[in-house]
Amino acid sequence: DIVMTQTPLSLSVTPGQPASISCKSSQSLLHSDGKTYLYWYLQRPGQSPQLLIYEVSSRFSGVPDRFSGSGSGTDFTLKISRVEAEDVGVYYCMQGIHLPNTFGQGTKLEIK
Amino acid sequence: QVQLQESGPGLVKPSETLSLTCSVSGGSISSYFWSWIRQPPGKGLEWIGYIYYSGSTNYNPSLKSRVTISVDTSKNQFSLKVRSVTAADTAVYYCARAPTEWGQGTLVTVSS
Numbered sequence A: 001d002i003v004m005t006q007t008p009l010s011l012s013v014t015p016g017q018p019a020s021i022s023c024k025s026s027q028s029l030l031h032s033d034g035k036t037y038l039y040w041y042l043q044r045p046g047q048s049p050q051l052l053i054y055e056v057s058s059r060f061s062g063v064p065d066r067f068s069g070s071g072s073g074t075d076f077t078l079k080i081s082r083v084e085a086e087d088v089g090v091y092y093c094m095q096g097i098h099l100p101n102t103f104g105q106g107t108k109l110e111i112k
Numbered sequence B: 001q002v003q004l005q006e007s008g009p010g011l012v013k014p015s016e017t018l019s020l021t022c023s024v025s026g027g028s029i030s031s032y033f034w035s036w037i038r039q040p041p042g043k044g045l046e047w048i049g050y051i052y053y054s055g056s057t058n059y060n061p062s063l064k065s066r067v068t069i070s071v072d073t074s075k076n077q078f079s080l081k082v083r084s085v086t087a088a089d090t091a092v093y094y095c096a097r098a099p100t101e102w103g104q105g106t107l108v109t110v111s112s
Helices: none
Strands: A004-007 A010-013 A021-025 A038-043 A050-056 A068-070 A075-079 A089-095 A105-110 B002-006 B018-023 B033-039 B046-052 B058-061 B065-070 B076-080 B090-098 B106-110
Touching: A004 A089, A010 A021, A021 A038, A021 A089, A021 B090, A038 A068, A050 A068, A075 B046, B002 B033, B002 B090, B018 B033, B018 B090, B033 B065, B046 B065, B076 B090
Parallel strands: A010 A105
Antiparallel strands: A004 A021, A021 A075, A038 A050, A038 A089, A068 A075, A089 A105, B002 B018, B018 B076, B033 B046, B033 B090, B046 B058, B065 B076, B090 B106
């Protein structure tokens, strides 16, 4: 199985400040079709995961532009330009190219 | 927008079969891949498997011997069965039209 490793595992951020989460995969997520199947999710407390970013850097419908994704191959980053209170929760990366699909351990973001 | 809703018993006895159904509304099940994902209490996400509307399936090797996913296009539903459950199968089970839409999840506890 592809191992997805997220760092850090927890973040405490002052509102208005930036935040960054790293996700590294044990194998390249670049498909022969030219796409890289790396996704970012936010799971707010008591809710199901919601898609933020697909294919490394594309924001899903309705996702604020303070969220951005970058990276290639095996190294990826999710950035929040200015953290807001509603951003609290656990962030997961997921790879969708190799079966079984696998998730990172999660990064818990809290507000200072 | 497609909506998904899980249903099924919240309590299953050890060694018995866990059965869940996912009802899809707002769109036809007769396209896309339909997935099951689970999350043990306080832990991360585990992909269980998916089914295409035609009936072709793919399962996580860690669960493959105990899992069956099926689809009923006439009811716009797909289902999950996990046989010979143990306490380790206690989790919130999510159905999804991955990677975008997820159900709200249903907690299944395995206990006598």
